Amino acid sequence: MNNAELYEKNNTLQKRDALQCLQEYEKKIKWKNFDTIIDIGCGDGGVTTEVLKKFIPSNYKKVIGVDISEKMVQFANEHHGDKRTVFRVMDVENTLPKDFRETFDHAFSFYTLHWIRDQERALSNIYELLTDGGDCLLIFLGHMPVFDIFRQLSRCSKWHPWLKNVDRFISPYHHSQDPEKDVRRTMAKIGYRDIDVQCKRMLCTYKTPEECKKAVAAVNPFKVPKELEDEFLEDYMDIVVDMRFVDEVNNNINHSVHVSAGYTLIVAFARK
Ligand SMILES: C[S@@+](CC[C@H](N)C(=O)[O-])C[C@H]1O[C@@H](n2cnc3c(N)ncnc32)[C@H](O)[C@@H]1O
Incomplete structure (x- = not known):
């Protein structure tokens, strides 16, 4: 999950979902003049500059x-940094830098909060980052078959040594009966207002199994030794086949093999 070059080339799904949600929620965001904006879990910085910044008024x-991740931040500064766009190391689950408190008019987070164990701490920190009246748009995974596949691999003796802590990387909402209620309750407890949480059913489709494999490699959080990485991904793809996520179209005109799976995306919008 530290490899910015790999992530940059294999994050079509994340970019698509960020764009779609920003289009849907842009009217709710109260832009003012000279706003300060934070993107939490910015990764390689591609979504920050190529997607999010397109929605931000130019002033x-x-x-x-x-x-x-220091590596991600370094890559983001090198490739996407400029006078008004900077990237810094920060753990949203930990103590915030002092100069960040009550500083931001808008907070965004795309495809990050499902990695966070202490949801209340992270959401409290985001609240703390916002100025009074500031708003946040947070997008993260609920149920996603990737997590079931990681869990299956962790039960296999070959992979267990590196996947012992598999639960650490499974969305806290993966098995939730009512993720909307869970998130709304936590945000209300913290003090957020105008809370709007939606759990969206989505579909991810990869044109080839290879494309799917690369997308998984780009977000794989486990420290499998380099020489075993290919084998790990092959085993991952075997489970994808077993779970019937692979469709083969074979007719007179074309032959294609694509991978598709449903998942849920949690979208939370609220104000301080
Ligand atoms: C899948 S990437 C998403 C990157 C980008 N937002 C996007 O949509 O393409 C998730 C990012 O969250 C970061 N991350 C994970 N835990 C974090 C934490 N506690 N605080 C801040 N960032 C975190 C990871 O380092 C990774 O770069």
Whole structure:
């Protein structure tokens, strides 16, 4: 999950979902003049600059992308940094930098909060980052077959040594009966207002199994030794086949093999 070059080339799904949600929610965001914006879990910085910044009025003051990974932050600064766009290391589940408290008019987070164990801490921190009246748009995974596949692999003796902590990387909402209620309740407890949480049914489709494999490699959080990585991904894809996510179209005109699976995306919008 630290490899910015790999992530940059294999994050079509994340970019599509960020764009779709921003289009849907852009009217709710109260832009002012000279706004300060934070993107939490910015990764390689591609979504921050190529997707999010397209929605930000041009007279913004500053966009700050933050990520727990130093490598991601370094890559983002090198490839996407400019005078008004900077990337910094920050763990949203930990103590916030002092200069960040009550600083941001808008907080965004795309495809990150499902990695966070202590949801209340992260959501409290986001609240703390916002100025009074500031808003946040948070997009993260609920149920996703990838998590079931990781769990299956962790039961296999070959992979168990590196996947012992598999639960650490499964969305806290993967098995939730009512993720909307769970998120809304936590946000209300913290003090957020105008809370709007939606759980959306989505479909991810990869044109080839290879494309799917690369997308998984780009977000694989487990430290499998380099020489075993290909084998790990092959075993992952075997489970994808067993779970019937692979469709083969074979007719007179064409032959194609694509991978598709349903998942749920949680979209939370609220104000301080
Ligand atoms: C799948 S990437 C998403 C990147 C980008 N937002 C996008 O949509 O393409 C998730 C990112 O969250 C970061 N992350 C994970 N835990 C974090 C934490 N506790 N605080 C900040 N960032 C975190 C990871 O380092 C990774 O770069």
